[in-house]
Amino acid sequence: MSKRGGGTEQALALAKGKKIRAAEDVLKQVKALAAELKSNNEAEKTLTELNLPYNCREVVDKDTDEVLSEIEAAIYGVAASIMDGEGFSFDIPSRAKGNQMYVPELDRIVLRDTVSKRPFANTATCRKAAITSRILGLVHELVGKRIHVTKRDLFYTDVKLFEDQGQSDAVLDDLACMLGCTRSSLNVVASEKGVVVGRLSFREDGDFIDCQRMGVGGKAIPPNIDKVSDISSDAAFILLVEKDAAFMRLAEDRFYNTYPCIILTAKGQPDVATRLFLKRLKSSLKIPVLALVDSDPYGLKILSVYMKGSMNMSYDSSNLTTPDIKWLGVRPSDLDRFNIPQQCRLPMSEEDIKTGRRLLEEDFIRANPEWVKELELMLATKVKAEIQALSSFGFQYLTQVYLPLKLQEGDWI
Known part of the structure; x- marks a missing residue:
C-alpha cells in the first residue's frame, strides 16, 4: 500500500x-x-487592578532619557549614603525563588517587592557590589551613546572581574529589576x-x-x-x-x-x-x-x-x-x-x-x-x-x- x-x-x-x-x-x-x-x-489584567495584599515589582520599557535618569539617581543615592557615613551599598530586589509566586488571576509568575542590601564593606558581597558598579557604568555608557551590545560583549569588557558570563548576566538582571526597566531598555541583548x-x-x-x-x-x-x-x-x-x-x-x-x-x-x-x-x-x-x-x-x-x-x-x-x-x-x-x-x-x-x-x-x-x-x-x-x-x-x-x-x-x- x-x-x-x-x-x-x-x-x-x-x-x-x-x-x-x-x-x-x-x-x-x-x-x-x-x-x-x-x-x-x-x-489583560494588571497587578495594580488586582489590589493584592502584598507589593510586587514589575518593569516597563523605558526610553533612553528615563534609563539614564534612573542610573544617575541610583549612583546619587550611593554617593549620598557614603556622605552620610552609612557606607557604599545598593538596594537590590530579591529574585530568590521564595520571593516569587504564581498569581492565578494573571496566570503567570510575579516577583514580590522584597529588597536586600548589597554592601561593598562586606566580604560576602563586596565583589558582587563591585560587579554591580561596573555594569551600571557600562550600561550608562551604552545608553548614552545609543548603541547595543550582546551579553557576551559586556562580559568581555572586564573578564578578570566578572570571571564567567553567568555572573555578569545575573547582575544585569538585578540592575533591570532595580531600575524598573526591561533588560532590552539597557541596550544589552x-x-x-x-x-x-x-x-x-x-x-x-x-x-x-x-x-x-x-x-x-x-x-x-x-x-x-x-x-x-x-x-x-x-x-x-x-x-x-x-x-x-x-x-x-x-x-x-x-x-x-x-x-x-x-x-x-x-x-x-x-x-x-x-x-x-x-x-x-x-x-x-x-x-x-x-x-x-x-x-x-x-x-x-x-x-x-x-x-x-x-x-x-x-x-x-x-x-x-x-x-x-x-x-x-x-x-x-x-x-x-x-x-x-x-x-x-x-x-x-x-x-x-x-x-x-x-x-x-x-x-x-x-x-x-x-x-x-x-x-x-x-x-x-x-x-x-x-x-x-x-x-x-x-x-x-x-x-x-x-x-x-x-x-x-x-x-x-
Missing part, C-alpha cells in the same frame, strides 16, 4: 483509522479557536538564537523581511524587538516548536503553505528575544499559539516558561509571557493513540521523574486538570518520547499525518 519512510499521507492516516480531510476542513477547529480569541476583548519561518512579514530597522523566502533555516529572530515594525500575516495560527530538528522538517516540507501558519523555535530553552517576539506576534495578530514539544518533563517545563515565565526573569513576566498557548503535542496520551513503537519510547531517568513530580506541585500546573492528567500518565508509565519518534513511521509523518490530524480534531489542551 505504501513504502516505509515515503508512504502517502492517506495511507498512513488510514492506517490509524483516520482520514485527513482537505486543508480548509483541517483548519476549521483552529479558525474557531481564532474567532473565539478575537471575540474576547477583555483587557542576547545573541541570536530563535528562528522563524512561514506566513509572516515585517520590517526590521526599516528593512522588509518576508519569512516565506528564508529557506529551511528560517529568519533569525531579531535580538532587539524594538526595531520590529509593520507585522503582517495571513496565518491561521502560530506553531511554537521546541527543537530545531522538527523546525527544519516543517520548514523543508513548506508546512506553512498547506496549513497557513507561522513557525518559530528557540532551539530548546527559550531565550528572551524569542519570548518577546512570540508575545509581540500574539498581541499584533490575535491568532492561536499551538505548541509542539517533546513528551517529557523538560518539554512541559519549556512550554511553561513561554506561558507563565521563568524564575530568573519573573520581574519582567508581563512582557515575556504568552499565557494562552495550547499544548498540541507530543503528549503522553499520544504515544498509545498513535502507536509509537516501544523502541522509540525512552525510560525516564530518576532526574526526569523528580522533575515531573516537582512540576505536578506547581500551582500553574495544578490549575489545568488536563495538564495534570497528562503529567500523571507520564509518571505512571515512566516513559518519555521525543518529537522525532514520529519519524519511525516515515520522515514526513510529522507534517503529513500527525499535525494535520491533531489540527483537524482540535486536539489541544
